[in-house]
Amino acid sequence: SRYRQVLALLVILISGRIIRAWHQGGVNWTQLPDISKWLEQGGSRWIKAIKVLSGILITSLSLFAFSTSRLNRCFILVVQLFFLLSGCLVLQHAIKYQDNNFLASGGGATFIAQIIYAVLGIATCFVAVASPWMFPIYIHVNSSSNGQSPASQIAKNQMVHLLGGLKESSYLTGWAYMLSWSLLQLLLQQPINSMPILLLLLQTSASVIYFLNDGVARKTCVEVAALYFIGMAGHFGLGNTNTLATIDVAGAFIGISSHSTLLSGILMFCITYAxxxxxxxxxxxxxxIKDESHSRSNKTTNIGLLLKAVLAIPLLVPLCINSVLLIAYTIVLLQMRNHLFIWSVFSPKYLYVCATTVCVYIGVCIVAATEVYIYLVCSFRSRRLLSEPL
Known part of the structure; x- marks a missing residue:
């Protein structure tokens, strides 16, 4: 545990420092050297090599992460096969089409990109939908319990298995979300950003592991806020700024065979808020791994209360932080609306804050829908098992 804690901390610090040095942020410091400029001066072969290496490492991490799950082995093998196929397709797209702009805009590159979209979408939905059904649930009654009735024992055991099903399914689904999103970004982002995508994945997963193994009685809101600010720092580490000129438009047309403003806008949003x-x-x-409902599982058998305990803080903290920023910027915008430069200089930043609000709401809705679905499935399976004759 101590070894994993130290290793996770080193990964967090080293990854954060490299991401910070990858793109020189700020309008007044863009002329200063950074890692991305050095790689561009070295030639495209170095950038392609780094992208291929990043794809191999992300694919390998996906195979290792899924192998640590305790769910059905056949199910895990199918999931690993999906992500291995996705990683190979992303690598093929990078090797074949990265250095040839003519081929990259052709039908072959578009077809492979569409296959990648389909495979990643099917794999992610398959894991999210099927994982709660793969967790084994057993309800037993201990006759030597301390004066508890069989009904109370069964209810308590049901809560224990519900929590176990939630943890296993959420663990696997969380990895599927993160890895599929990282592979998607390898396809959409500029080739120079392939290594920051890998480092962001490592930094985020290492942060979660560190919060699990550090043994400190830290409040959940502090940990969620730390994760949120890691994501915002990574936003600028990918070369984004508060100006609209840094939005990557080229990647918004990957895999689109005909012009579509809606699809291009969605891809542009995915690239910007990766x-x-x-x-x-x-x-x-x-x-x-940081389930707040363990302390309440022995006090209540109400599934609704347990679900609130699981979702309350992880969902409210990003919403509150973003709401404070949005309200503050709105007040500044209204108070200084007659200023000469407020609409030309400050308004792009305000648009970014509004788009960040949309990103936070989408992410929170995905997390909430996933956890509610897992709880409903585990609860249904437990009740169906209880209704069967012993």
Missing amino acids: SPMLVLLSLVMYIS
Whole structure:
């Protein structure tokens, strides 16, 4: 445990420092050297090599992460096969089409990108939908309990198995969300950002592991806030700024065979908010290892109360932080609306804050829907098992 804690802390610090040095942030410091400029001066072969290495490492991490799950082995093998196929397709797209702009805009590249979208979507939905059904549930009654009635014992055992099913399913689904999002970003982002995507994935997962193993009685809101700010820092680590000129438009047309403003806008949003969305999706895995309902499982058998205990803080903290920022910027905008530069200089920042609000709401809704679905499935399976004759 101590070894994993130290290793996770080193990964967090080293990854954060490299991400910070990858792109020189700020309008007044763009002329200063950074890692991305050095790689661009070295030639495209270095950038391609780093992208291929990042794809291999993310694919390998997916195989290892899913192998640690205790769910059905056949189910895990199918999931690993899906993500292995996705990783291979992303690598094929990078090797074949990265250096050739003519081929990258052709039908072959578009077809492979569409296959990647389909495989990642099917794999993620398959894990999210099927994982709660793969956790074994057993209800037993201990005749030598301390004067408890069989009904109370069964209810208590039901809560224990519900929590176990929630943890296992949330752990696997959280990894599926994070890894599929990272592979998608390897396809959409500029090739120079492939290593920051890998480092963001490592930093986020290492942060969750560190919160599990550090042994400190830290409040959940502090940990969730730390994860949220890691995502916002990674937003600028990918080369984004508060100006609209840094939005990556080229990646918004990957895999689109005909012009579509809606689809291009969605892809552009995914590219711009890759880091905040990755952290929000990681909350599913965070819930699986930092379950606040353990302390209440012995006091109540109400599923609704347990669900509130699981979801309350991880969902409210990002919403509250973003709401404070949005309200503050709105007040500043209204108070200084007659200023000469408020609409030309400050308004792009306000648009970014509004878009961040949309990102937070989407991420929170995905996390909430996932956890509610897992709880409903586990509860249904437990009740059906209880209704069967012993």
